[in-house]
Amino acid sequence: MTIGELAAGSGLRPSAIRFYEKAGLLSAPARRNGRRVYASEATHRLFLIGFAKDTGFSLPEIKLLLHGFPESTTAGDRWRKLATSKIQQLEASIKKARAMEGMLRSIMKCRCTTIDQCARGLATCMQKRRTSSS
Amino acid sequence: MTIGELAAGSGLRPSAIRFYEKAGLLSAPARRNGRRVYASEATHRLFLIGFAKDTGFSLPEIKLLLHGFPESTTAGDRWRKLATSKIQQLEASIKKARAMEGMLRSIMKCRCTTIDQCARGLATCMQKRRTSSS
DNA sequence: GTAGAAGTTAAAGCTGACTTTAAGTCAAGC
DNA sequence: GCTTGACTTAAAGTCAGCTTTAACTTCTAC
Numbered sequence: 001m002t003i004g005e006l007a008a009g010s011g012l013r014p015s016a017i018r019f020y021e022k023a024g025l026l027s028a029p030a031r032r033n034g035r036r037v038y039a040s041e042a043t044h045r046l047f048l049i050g051f052a053k054d055t056g057f058s059l060p061e062i063k064l065l066l067h068g069f070p071e072s073t074t075a076g077d078r079w080r081k082l083a084t085s086k087i088q089q090l091e092a093s094i095k096k097a098r099a100m101e102g103m104l105r106s107i108m109k110c111r112c113t114t115i116d117q118c119a120r121g122l123a124t125c126m127q128k129r130r131t132s133s134s
Numbered sequence: 135m136t137i138g139e140l141a142a143g144s145g146l147r148p149s150a151i152r153f154y155e156k157a158g159l160l161s162a163p164a165r166r167n168g169r170r171v172y173a174s175e176a177t178h179r180l181f182l183i184g185f186a187k188d189t190g191f192s193l194p195e196i197k198l199l200l201h202g203f204p205e206s207t208t209a210g211d212r213w214r215k216l217a218t219s220k221i222q223q224l225e226a227s228i229k230k231a232r233a234m235e236g237m238l239r240s241i242m243k244c245r246c247t248t249i250d251q252c253a254r255g256l257a258t259c260m261q262k263r264r265t266s267s268s
Numbered sequence: 269g270t271a272g273a274a275g276t277t278a279a280a281g282c283t284g285a286c287t288t289t290a291a292g293t294c295a296a297g298c
Numbered sequence: 299g300c301t302t303g304a305c306t307t308a309a310a311g312t313c314a315g316c317t318t319t320a321a322c323t324t325c326t327a328c
Contacts, residue, residue, distance in 0.1 A: 004304065014305085015287055023285090033294065035305055041250065047260070048253035055234045055241070059285070066249055075246035083238040090235045094228055100189045101224045104217040107189070112209035115200055116175065119182035126181070138274065148275085149317055157315090167324065169275055193315070275324065281317080288311065295304080 001038040010046040017046070024063050025049055056086050135172040144180040151180070158197050159183055190220055 007014045020026045026045060029036045052062045061082065069078050112118035141148045154160045160179060163170045186196045195216065203212050246252035 002304080013287075016285085018306095019286060033305095035294080041253075044250070044253035044257045047257040048249065051237070051241075051256055051260075053285095055237045056231075075249045075252040076244040078249070079241045079244050079252075083242045087235055087238050090231050090238070094231045094235075097190075097224050097228045097231070101221055101228075103185070103189045104221050104224070107185075107213045108217045110210040110213050115182065115209045115212070116178070118209040118213075119175075119178035122185055123178045123181040126185075136275080147317075150315085152276090153316055167275095169324075269328100271326100271328090273324100273326080276322075278320095280319075283314100286312085289309085291307090293304105293306065296302090298300090 001040065001042065003036045003038070006038045006042055006046070009043050010050070012046065020046075020049065020059075023059055025059060025066060055083075056090060057082070061086075135174065135176065137170045137172070140172045140176055140180070143177050144184070146180065154180075154183065154193075157193055159193060159200060189217075190224060191216070195220075 001009075003014045003017055007017055010017075017026065021028055026042070026049075029038045029042065031037065049062055052065060053059075057065070065078050065082055069081075110118060112121060135143075137148045137151055141151055144151075151160065155162060160176070160183075163172045163176065165171065183196055186199060187193075191199065199212055199216055203215075244252060246255060
C-alpha cells in the first residue's frame with residue numbers, strides 16, 4: 001500500500017500520516033525506491049489512533065498508550081490506566097459546560113438596555129455573591 | 135487608572151488589555167504623555183468580557199456582542215440572540231463528551247493482550263457496526 | 269540627577285495538530 | 299521521451315489568545 005492508498009482508506013491526508021510517523025505514533029514502514037510501503041496492519045493502527053483521538057486523547061497521550069508501558073503490560077491494562085483519568089477530565093468538562101449553560105440561561109433574562117449597564121450590573125452582582133459567600 | 139492598576143483590578147495582564155484594545159473589544163482610552171489612562175468603567179467592561187469568555191464566547195463573538203448590533207438593540211436582546219446558539223453548542227459538546235465517556239467505559243473492559251490485537255478488534259467491531267446499521 | 273519600575277510599540281513566540289510550500293525524485297500512461 | 303501525478307524532505311504557515319522580546323520613553327523615589 002502506498003501512503004496515498006493508506007490515507008484514502010483511513011480518511012486521513014498523507015501529510016497527517018507522515019506527521020504521526022514523525023511524532024512516534026506510527027513506526028516507519030518499509031521503503032521501495034524511497035517511498036513508504038505499508039502493510040495492511042497500518043490501517044488498523046490508524047483506526048486505533050483515530051479511536052483514541054475521538055475519545056479525547058492527545059497525540060502525546062496516544063504515544064504513551066502505544067509505547068509508554070513495559071512490553072509486558074496488556075492493552076487492557078494500558079487502556080484502564082489512561083481511560084480512568086480521561087473519564088475524570090471528561091466529567092470535569094461536562095460539569096463546566098453545564099455551569100456555562102446555567103450562566104447563559106441567566107443572562108438571557110437580562111433586561112438591560114445598554115451593554116455598559118449590563119456590565120455594571122454583572123460586576124456588582126458577582127461582587128455581592130463573592131462577599132456574601134465568604 | 136493606569137493600565138497596570140486596571141490589570142491588577144481585573145486579574146489580567148497589561149498585555150491582555152492592550153490585546154483586547156487592538157482586537158476591538160475595548161475602546162482606546164485617553165492618554166496622558168502617551169500612556170493609557172482608564173476610567174473606572176473599564177473595570178466593568180473587562181468584567182463583562184471575562185464573563186462572556188467564561189460562558190464560552192470567543193473574542194470575535196464578544197466583539198459582536200459589543201459592537202455587532204444596531205445601536206438600538208438592547209443588551210438583553212443581544213444576549214438572547216448570541217446565547218441561544220451558544221447554548222446549543224454547549225449541549226452538543228456535552229453530548230459529545232458523554233459519547234466519548236461511553237466509549238472509554240467500553241474500552242476499559244478490553245481483554246486484549248497487545249495493542250495490535252486491540253486495533254484489529256476495534257476496526258472489525260466498528261466496521262460491523264457500520265455495515266449492520268446501513 | 270539617576271536608578272529602577274512601569275509604560276509604549278511592532279513583531280515574534282507559544283501550544284497542538286496538522287497543512288502548505290518549495291524544491292526535487294519517481295512512476296505510469298501515451 | 300514526455301507529461302502528469304504521486305511521492306520525498308525540511309521548513310514555514312495556520313488558528314486563538316495571549317505573552318514575550320527588543321528597543322525605547324516616562325514616572326517615581328531617593
